[in-house]
Amino acid sequence: MSGIKPGYIRPLDLRHGLVDLTHGAGGRASHQLIESVFKPAFASTWPEGWQAAGDDGAVLTNPLAAMPGGRLVMSTDAHVVSPLFFPGGDIGALAVHGTVNDLAMMGAQPLHLSVSFILEEGLPLADLVRVVHSMAQAAMNAHVAIVTGDTKVVERGKADGLYISTAGIGICPPGLHLSGQLARPGDAILLSGSVGEHGMAVLSQREGLRFEAPIESDCASLHGLVAHMLATPARLRVLRDPTRGGLATTLNEIASASQVGMQLDEAAIPVQDAVAAACEFMGLDPLYLANEGKLIAICDAADADALLQAMRAHPLGRQACRIGTVTDESPGFIQMRTRFGGQRMLDWLMGDPLPRIC
Amino acid sequence: MSGIKPGYIRPLDLRHGLVDLTHGAGGRASHQLIESVFKPAFASTWPEGWQAAGDDGAVLTNPLAAMPGGRLVMSTDAHVVSPLFFPGGDIGALAVHGTVNDLAMMGAQPLHLSVSFILEEGLPLADLVRVVHSMAQAAMNAHVAIVTGDTKVVERGKADGLYISTAGIGICPPGLHLSGQLARPGDAILLSGSVGEHGMAVLSQREGLRFEAPIESDCASLHGLVAHMLATPARLRVLRDPTRGGLATTLNEIASASQVGMQLDEAAIPVQDAVAAACEFMGLDPLYLANEGKLIAICDAADADALLQAMRAHPLGRQACRIGTVTDESPGFIQMRTRFGGQRMLDWLMGDPLPRIC
Numbered sequence: 275m276s277g278i279k280p281g282y283i284r285p286l287d288l289r290h291g292l293v294d295l296t297h298g299a300g301g302r303a304s305h306q307l308i309e310s311v312f313k314p315a316f317a318s319t320w321p322e323g324w325q326a327a328g329d330d331g332a333v334l335t336n337p338l339a340a341m342p343g344g345r346l347v348m349s350t351d352a353h354v355v356s357p358l359f360f361p362g363g364d365i366g367a368l369a370v371h372g373t374v375n376d377l378a379m380m381g382a383q384p385l386h387l388s389v390s391f392i393l394e395e396g397l398p399l400a401d402l403v404r405v406v407h408s409m410a411q412a413a414m415n416a417h418v419a420i421v422t423g424d425t426k427v428v429e430r431g432k433a434d435g436l437y438i439s440t441a442g443i444g445i446c447p448p449g450l451h452l453s454g455q456l457a458r459p460g461d462a463i464l465l466s467g468s469v470g471e472h473g474m475a476v477l478s479q480r481e482g483l484r485f486e487a488p489i490e491s492d493c494a495s496l497h498g499l500v501a502h503m504l505a506t507p508a509r510l511r512v513l514r515d516p517t518r519g520g521l522a523t524t525l526n527e528i529a530s531a532s533q534v535g536m537q538l539d540e541a542a543i544p545v546q547d548a549v550a551a552a553c554e555f556m557g558l559d560p561l562y563l564a565n566e567g568k569l570i571a572i573c574d575a576a577d578a579d580a581l582l583q584a585m586r587a588h589p590l591g592r593q594a595c596r597i598g599t600v601t602d603e604s605p606g607f608i609q610m611r612t613r614f615g616g617q618r619m620l621d622w623l624m625g626d627p628l629p630r631i632c
Numbered sequence: 633m634s635g636i637k638p639g640y641i642r643p644l645d646l647r648h649g650l651v652d653l654t655h656g657a658g659g660r661a662s663h664q665l666i667e668s669v670f671k672p673a674f675a676s677t678w679p680e681g682w683q684a685a686g687d688d689g690a691v692l693t694n695p696l697a698a699m700p701g702g703r704l705v706m707s708t709d710a711h712v713v714s715p716l717f718f719p720g721g722d723i724g725a726l727a728v729h730g731t732v733n734d735l736a737m738m739g740a741q742p743l744h745l746s747v748s749f750i751l752e753e754g755l756p757l758a759d760l761v762r763v764v765h766s767m768a769q770a771a772m773n774a775h776v777a778i779v780t781g782d783t784k785v786v787e788r789g790k791a792d793g794l795y796i797s798t799a800g801i802g803i804c805p806p807g808l809h810l811s812g813q814l815a816r817p818g819d820a821i822l823l824s825g826s827v828g829e830h831g832m833a834v835l836s837q838r839e840g841l842r843f844e845a846p847i848e849s850d851c852a853s854l855h856g857l858v859a860h861m862l863a864t865p866a867r868l869r870v871l872r873d874p875t876r877g878g879l880a881t882t883l884n885e886i887a888s889a890s891q892v893g894m895q896l897d898e899a900a901i902p903v904q905d906a907v908a909a910a911c912e913f914m915g916l917d918p919l920y921l922a923n924e925g926k927l928i929a930i931c932d933a934a935d936a937d938a939l940l941q942a943m944r945a946h947p948l949g950r951q952a953c954r955i956g957t958v959t960d961e962s963p964g965f966i967q968m969r970t971r972f973g974g975q976r977m978l979d980w981l982m983g984d985p986l987p988r989i990c
Contacts, residue, residue: 298987327812330734379688390710392710428988454685523658523659531685623659623660
């Protein structure tokens with residue numbers, strides 16, 4: 275003890291300090307990090323009256339009490355995007371949107387998130403604070419509460435700044451059943467907006483590229499748009515957000531899971547001019563670039579127009595359009611009529627042109 | 633396409649292959665990893681009749697249907713232990729036990745886990761398979777289902793083999809309220825068994841130390857023991873597993889959260905001879921070493937004997953004993969009567985003598 279008050283610990287310097295191994299050791303420094311960084315930020319996402327007791331988990335009210343016959347949905351995502359900050363977002367916002375969107379694609383209303391951080395020794399505390407505030411903001415906007423968490427620290431050179439895993443639970447209304455296995459020949463394939471922005475925004479930030487028109491990530495929580503869609507009587511069968519692997523890979527997953535073919539119309543797929551130009555310059559295909567705020571919807575063709583109208587009435591679906599049709603030809607394969615009137619097959623993403631995009 | 637069947641991909645070599653960046657890209661290689669490694673192993677943990685649809689999340693039946701008035705509990709843990717394999721366990725078993733135990737310490741019956749992997753490029757697939765099988769085994773033993781997951785891959789030198797984050801949900805019976813804030817002066821402090829094995833097992837593996845008697849991690853899922861304890865009428869107030877920071881730090885957390893003092897009896901705290909000898913040799917205190925299969929219980933003193941009896945009737949509580957008493961002296965501080973009859977203060981863990989212990 276040698277003259278120092280037992281338990282004395284220097285206050286955290288959130289402006290100039292660095293993460294060190296003690297912040298993950300479970301002792302006083304871990305406690306300090308929770309009390310001065312995580313708790314104040316995440317408390318803003320909690321439901322009124324809810325308190326974190328500092329225990330090993332969070333006790334939640336029955337999420338199904340308000341929805342008898344509903345089902346619980348659970349999802350998780352790890353986030354390792356590099357760089358941590360990019361135009362239009364950062365790893366914190368992404369970690370919230372990613373799990374919220376996974377729940378939304380199941381038709382669930384997202385409710386609660388858990389978060390676990392893996393921090394690299396030497397990470398500026400200011401960066402951590404920025405990421406945590408961005409998470410809290412994204413969660414507040416999405417009306418989800420970040421209710422429990424964990425933090426580990428690894429030595430310098432054993433991570434890359436920080437990694438974030440989020441898990442989430444939500445509730446799915448009774449009778450609603452959405453799955454990548456449910457696409458049927460004749461169904462319409464809808465897309466909520468332009469593709470490729472997130473992938474290109476991260477890539478350009480990483481490579482230090484500058485374009486005339488800045489390209490921003492589209493990262494956003496999609497459950498509001500989904501709620502709009504579910505409020506229509508449209509017979510919706512599949513919802514999926516085309517993240518890693520892009521539109522092309524996600525459609526292949528659905529075609530494979532449903533054992534159907536698909537016929538797309540390339541000219542109908544919206545791509546921002548700046549993204550198209552950057553892709554051409556870099557030899558990339560926007561259909562394989564990650565999106566973080568777009569969704570694919572597959573529905574009965576008779577309901578496509580009504581569903582599109584509902585989508586366009588929401589800010590995140592203004593550019594919604596029909597991009598193709600589910601067929602019974604070549605189950606598991608995607609055919610696309612190109613802009614030039616030809617046909618090409620759209621395969622899964624092979625290899626990894628853009629690692630650590632989310 | 634050049635003569636190769638569209639979508640062709642070499643089968644995974646699970647014996648000699650290595651993880652590469654494509655396994656995290658969300659394309660065909662990711663799909664292959666899920667289908668050939670994760671799904672077959674985790675399917676063994678699923679409830680009968682439950683199916684994974686390959687969607688963005690898992691749809692669960694209402695976990696509270698069988699327990700009206702129950703509450704949902706959610707918890708998460710990141711696992712970065714080094715080395716990945718150690719006597720008595722590995723990172724996979726730890727990732728299951730860690731989250732199961734966090735739920736159990738809230739009095740909840742653990743039900744479902746999500747898992748997110750961060751893999752380092754170059755990790756032997758055989759190591760991944762071993763870890764995944766260990767997770768599946770631990771989950772089966774604990775009767776929890778691993779229902780959804782995610783995998784990312786980072787470049788060589790940006791992780792250390794693999795990291796695992798698990799999140800879990802469980803249900804807590806109506807009326808049960810356990811929290812680190814509920815200890816009261818006069819309460820008895822019980823411990824389920826000897827301390828320090830996990831920390832010493834990992835450390836000895838990491839440093840290549842050999843002891844005459846091998847020291848094995850105590851890692852285990854504690855919810856069975858907890859169920860035994862909850863079946864008694866004992867007025868239980870706090871359950872906590874002394875992981876990172878060890879017994880000393882966890883007791884300090886409780887003392888601080890409940891604003892009470894504690895008086896411990898060092899001689900009553902069981903420590904295996906091999907652990908005590910290794911600690912003495914290395915200048916470590918077993919009270920600060922991590923445990924992964926032990927719990928602290930704080931209950932009304934009048935119920936201590938009955939609760940101890942119930943604990944001792946369970947294989948994971950055979951060595952259960954009373955180690956001290958909650959007091960109203962020096963709130964927030966722990967006093968300990970030493971083996972030699974002196975008194976010393978037991979502070980929080982300061983610094984980090986053993987990074988990446990879990």
